[in-house]
Amino acid sequence: MKRIITATVQNRSGVLNRITGLMQKRQFNIDSISVGKTEVEQISRMTFVVEVEDMQKLEQLTKQLHKQIDVLKVADITENAIVARELALVKVVCPPASRNELQSIIAPFRASAVDISKDSMIVQVTGDTDKIEAFLELVRPYGIKELSRTGVTAFLRGHQPQAADGNTYSLITN
Amino acid sequence: MKVKAQAVQERKPAAKTPKTGADLFVEALQAAGVDTIFGYPGGAVLPIYDALYRAEPRFQHILTRHEQGAIHAAEGYARVSGKPGVVIATSGPGATNLITGIADAMMDSLPLVVFTGQVGRSVIGTDAFQESDVIGITTPITKHNYQVQKQEDMPRIIKEAFYIATTGRPGPVVIDIPKDISGEAYESSLDGGDVHLPGYQPTTKPNSNQIKKLTQAIVEAKRPILLTGAGILHAKASEEVRAFAKRYQLPVTSTLLGLGAYPASDDQFLGMAGMHGTYAANRALYECDLLINVGARFDDRLTGHLEHFAPQATIAHIDIDPAEIGKIIPTAIPVVADAKAALQALQEAEAAIPDIQPWRDHLQQYKLEFPLWFNNPVQDLIPQWVMQAVHKATNGNAIITTDVGQHQMWAAQYYGFDQPDRWVTSGGLGTMGFGFPAAIGAQLASPDSTVISVVGDGGFQMTMQELSVLQERKLPVKVLIVNNQSLGMVRQWQEFFYQERYSESLLDVQPDFIKLADSYNVKGVRLETQEQLVAELPALLQSKEPVVIDCRVLRQENVFPMIAPGKGLHEMIGVSR
Numbered sequence: 001m002k003r004i005i006t007a008t009v010q011n012r013s014g015v016l017n018r019i020t021g022l023m024q025k026r027q028f029n030i031d032s033i034s035v036g037k038t039e040v041e042q043i044s045r046m047t048f049v050v051e052v053e054d055m056q057k058l059e060q061l062t063k064q065l066h067k068q069i070d071v072l073k074v075a076d077i078t079e080n081a082i083v084a085r086e087l088a089l090v091k092v093v094c095p096p097a098s099r100n101e102l103q104s105i106i107a108p109f110r111a112s113a114v115d116i117s118k119d120s121m122i123v124q125v126t127g128d129t130d131k132i133e134a135f136l137e138l139v140r141p142y143g144i145k146e147l148s149r150t151g152v153t154a155f156l157r158g159h160q161p162q163a164a165d166g167n168t169y170s171l172i173t174n
Numbered sequence: 175m176k177v178k179a180q181a182v183q184e185r186k187p188a189a190k191t192p193k194t195g196a197d198l199f200v201e202a203l204q205a206a207g208v209d210t211i212f213g214y215p216g217g218a219v220l221p222i223y224d225a226l227y228r229a230e231p232r233f234q235h236i237l238t239r240h241e242q243g244a245i246h247a248a249e250g251y252a253r254v255s256g257k258p259g260v261v262i263a264t265s266g267p268g269a270t271n272l273i274t275g276i277a278d279a280m281m282d283s284l285p286l287v288v289f290t291g292q293v294g295r296s297v298i299g300t301d302a303f304q305e306s307d308v309i310g311i312t313t314p315i316t317k318h319n320y321q322v323q324k325q326e327d328m329p330r331i332i333k334e335a336f337y338i339a340t341t342g343r344p345g346p347v348v349i350d351i352p353k354d355i356s357g358e359a360y361e362s363s364l365d366g367g368d369v370h371l372p373g374y375q376p377t378t379k380p381n382s383n384q385i386k387k388l389t390q391a392i393v394e395a396k397r398p399i400l401l402t403g404a405g406i407l408h409a410k411a412s413e414e415v416r417a418f419a420k421r422y423q424l425p426v427t428s429t430l431l432g433l434g435a436y437p438a439s440d441d442q443f444l445g446m447a448g449m450h451g452t453y454a455a456n457r458a459l460y461e462c463d464l465l466i467n468v469g470a471r472f473d474d475r476l477t478g479h480l481e482h483f484a485p486q487a488t489i490a491h492i493d494i495d496p497a498e499i500g501k502i503i504p505t506a507i508p509v510v511a512d513a514k515a516a517l518q519a520l521q522e523a524e525a526a527i528p529d530i531q532p533w534r535d536h537l538q539q540y541k542l543e544f545p546l547w548f549n550n551p552v553q554d555l556i557p558q559w560v561m562q563a564v565h566k567a568t569n570g571n572a573i574i575t576t577d578v579g580q581h582q583m584w585a586a587q588y589y590g591f592d593q594p595d596r597w598v599t600s601g602g603l604g605t606m607g608f609g610f611p612a613a614i615g616a617q618l619a620s621p622d623s624t625v626i627s628v629v630g631d632g633g634f635q636m637t638m639q640e641l642s643v644l645q646e647r648k649l650p651v652k653v654l655i656v657n658n659q660s661l662g663m664v665r666q667w668q669e670f671f672y673q674e675r676y677s678e679s680l681l682d683v684q685p686d687f688i689k690l691a692d693s694y695n696v697k698g699v700r701l702e703t704q705e706q707l708v709a710e711l712p713a714l715l716q717s718k719e720p721v722v723i724d725c726r727v728l729r730q731e732n733v734f735p736m737i738a739p740g741k742g743l744h745e746m747i748g749v750s751r
């Protein structure tokens with residue numbers, strides 16, 4: 001199953017390597033990782049999308065992450081009310097004759113053409129993973145020359161429905 | 175017996191030299207209370223070794239003859255003293271020679287603080303002479319690691335490293351120090367300040383609900399068993415575990431590394447469990463309805479095939495590392511805590527004492543009917559017998575370190591540890607070459623104890639160069655080579671599982687261990703018969719000098735009983751003659 005896990009970490013040298021290394025060592029498959037600074041200096045936030053077999057493996061993953069000295073907080077937010085976004089840049093084959101047609105696909109996705117050349121167009125699209133997948137499906141027939149995705153970054157929504165807030169692991173067993 | 179290592183050479187009076195980063199290092203070690211260091215010099219740690227030379231008071235620096243020897247010695251020192259072992263090696267090959275020991279300490283939760291030299295900051299990343307990516311290499315095998323990037327950070331990092339290595343679940347911490355950091359001048363002193371690690375807050379106090387749940391489970395259990403792991407030793411909780419077991423009259427078994435946490439000669443003790451555990455212990459784990467694991471991590475050498483491990487039991491697990499709970503076995507009663515705190519809380523909880531007499535009788539029956547056994551040849555020495563003789567000659571009071579292989583299992587089975595912290599072995603990583611240097615560290619940690627290094631003829635040859643340390647320091651370590659002229663454990667598996675195809679496991683050609691000892695000015699003795707053993711062993715073990723004993727035992731002897739790989743607890747072979 002796919003899970004979205006966030007980790008708040010101290011921005012020390014080697015921390016990303018530490019975490020990806022741990023996932024590799026324990027045989028967890030990472031779909032995507034995004035990392036960036038937060039509102040607090042020296043604190044970064046990582047968002048992982050991982051594929052895990054079952055709840056026992058998931059628990060192991062969050063505990064192992066939490067065990068790292070530089071990791072301050074780990075949360076599995078898959079079942080919470082969240083905002084999850086990623087950004088994709090897609091270079092699509094686009095001779096002048098197809099431009100209008102492509103524009104008409106872009107519009108409903110609220111994507112934008114950020115670069116146009118003689119025979120291609122770079123489109124920037126943001127949204128949750130499903131939306132990006134749907135967009136890619138639609139432009140694929142034109143020919144995707146290059147694709148680059150940031151991976152998901154995610155936040156809890158300001159308001160959480162009751163009973164969905166039990167998934168923060170600081171010490172999950174107590 | 176006085177083994178306080180002597181300062182080997184006179185020192186040159188220190189000319190007034192400017193203070194350097196290396197002096198900050200020395201001050202930080204002094205602040206951490208370090209008096210003994212295991213190490214080996216080289217280019218990138220020259221400034222550090224210079225500061226050690228000038229340090230007042232002097233550290234006891236043990237110059238092993240290989241960095242692997244240094245780190246295993248530090249492990250033995252840590253295991254016996256309860257204090258962190260401190261190691262220094264140079265960059266590149268010095269650092270990579272430590273890797274086995276770092277991994278070993280990680281697996282067996284031993285507190286080490288390991289310093290490696292590094293090339294100067296300006297050339298890091300250029301494949302400079304003797305550069306290696308120590309941080310990259312050691313990240314998966316350390317509890318934490320640091321590279322010092324600024325001189326001012328050194329005191330704080332060293333302070334944090336000692337704190338991390340020794341608290342929570344202990345483990346190795348590596349600090350990589352670039353040569354310019356240690357070599358350049360630094361005029362003032364600096365202390366490490368308060369340790370502030372918001373991401374590292376080990377839980378030591380048990381949750382009271384879980385303690386209640388566990389107490390209730392004990393009251394209701396008909397077939398409880400207590401499994402003792404090394405976590406008890408790290409927590410110094412052997413008194414507490416004993417009181418707890420006595421209160422409920424619990425049958426007790428142990429992991430390999432937990433030996434000594436509960437007295438082996440006690441009536442309630444069933445022997446070690448696992449691959450070469452006793453029949454009674456493994457049956458108890460198989461048949462129990464409540465398994466109380468204190469400080470063990472359900473290693474596969476203990477559990478055998480998981481499907482058959484305690485299949486009917488409620489699992490309770492006390493561990494300071496939450497990640498160990500539920501990792502291998504779904505756990506109904508998780509208690510994240512220091513073993514001592516948890517056992518104290520359990521003792522305070524009020525409870526009716528359940529009647530488990532039928533279960534105890536049942537296990538006692540196993541114990542009587544299927545004890546450890548061996549064939550008694552008329553004349554030849556057999557290893558089991560040697561272990562019993564060692565026990566007898568030392569009243570069970572020696573510190574025993576072992577290497578890895580058959581002799582390790584025989585020592586575990588037959589020495590019978592009644593006290594904690596007298597058993598030093600490489601469990602998790604199973605590192606050949608560990609036993610002898612570990613004994614050097616153990617002897618330094620406990621100068622007045624008889625320290626016996628039980629090693630195989632194979633494994634001893636991996637680190638035997640450390641005889642130099644015995645010679646130089648007059649350390650009275652007794653090296654007992656259980657010489658079966660083979661890589662016995664490998665040979666045994668080949669006999670059982672590969673139709674006796676002894677591929678590369680017979681050591682027909684061997685050095686003369688007596689002459690070897692002699693060349694280090696260490697007494698060497700060969701024992702070949704039972705008679706000789708009985709007559710000579712006691713005096714050899716009581717000697718105040720180092721001794722190498724080449725004990726010629728039967729080559730074809732096997733370790734029994736055994737759970738074959740992939741089999742369950744109930745499928746032991748070689749249970750009786």
Ligand SMILES: Cc1ncc(C[n+]2csc(CCOP(=O)(O)OP(=O)(O)O)c2C)c(N)n1
Pocket residue numbers: 577578579580581582604605606607629630631632633634656658660661662663664
């Ligand atoms: C460094 C290392 N290499 C290989 C092994 C695999 N191994 C496990 S036991 C063993 C045989 C050890 O022989 P010896 O030291 O003579 O002890 P014995 O089993 O004969 O008592 C070997 C090769 C190991 N554990 N460690």
Ligand SMILES: [Mg+2]
Pocket residue numbers: 579630631632656657658659660661662
């Ligand atoms: Mg051997």
